[in-house]
Amino acid sequence: MRSDTVRLFQTLDHRCGYFPDRLARNLVIDPLAPNLAGVYDHALSRGFRRAGGHVYRPHCRGCQACVACRVDVAAFQPTRSQRRVAARNAQVREHWRMASYHPAYFELYERYIGERHPGGGMDDPSPEDFRRFLLSPWSRTRYLELREDGQLLGVAVCDISPQGLSAVYTFFEPDLPQRSLGTLAILRQIEFCRRRGLPHLYLGYWIEDHPKMRYKSRFQPLQILRDGQWQAMHGSDGDQGIPA
CATH class of the missing domain: 3.40.630.30 (Gcn5-related N-acetyltransferase (GNAT))
Incomplete structure (x- = not known):
């Protein structure tokens, strides 16, 4: 995914849902991006997921446990x-x-x-x-x-x-x-x-x-x-x- 095609936002650190002693953060595709459905189709192959109307992937400091x-x-x-x-x-x-x-x-x-x-x-x-x-x-x-x-x-x-x-x-x-x-x-x-x-x-x-x-x-x-x-x-x- 090229950076000139879609904007990515980074969330604030929050408690990890898998390891309570760790902090997590995500990269989120601009939810207002044109043709978000088409962007999502491509983003799946780049490790992104959907939760509600948001498309994200983990982007944690010092942790790459989520594969x-x-x-x-x-x-x-x-x-x-x-x-x-x-x-x-x-x-x-x-x-x-x-x-x-x-x-x-x-x-x-x-x-x-x-x-x-x-x-x-x-x-x-x-x-x-x-x-x-x-x-x-x-x-x-x-x-x-x-x-x-x-x-x-x-x-x-x-x-x-x-x-x-x-x-x-x-x-x-x-x-x-x-x-x-x-x-x-x-x-x-x-x-x-x-x-x-x-x-x-x-x-x-x-x-x-x-x-x-x-x-x-x-x-x-x-x-x-x-x-x-x-x-x-x-x-x-x-x-x-x-x-x-």
């Missing part, structure tokens, strides 16, 4: 454990919806945040918090609903781009850990990319030293962005973490 990562869809091969997850949830139906606020989404989101990520800075969300975080007036956002016998089990918030599918956020039924719904959501998103001919599923940031973020290395081949170049990273299916 942008994406799944090579054409080359992806599920592991044995991932195949078991798919088989265990074969009866789960997926529905792709236009992005919107709905009380059923918020109720599930609120319980998920409260039970899976307490103390993570997103506690006690309001409906307006949900809207600010997940909705955008300009992005091509869709919700992947996971349902079983009509019951809403999970929602994956996804942005569709020529670069691929960006997994913005996923929340799911916290009382069914044995179903591995976070893993299932990623597998279904990979299948969507294959059907649409999209080359990559962007999974946000892989953080090696954070137990809840290492799970992304289980989806191989995973590519990571280092020094401005995408390169292969080899992970282990035994890595622990919480798909989120």
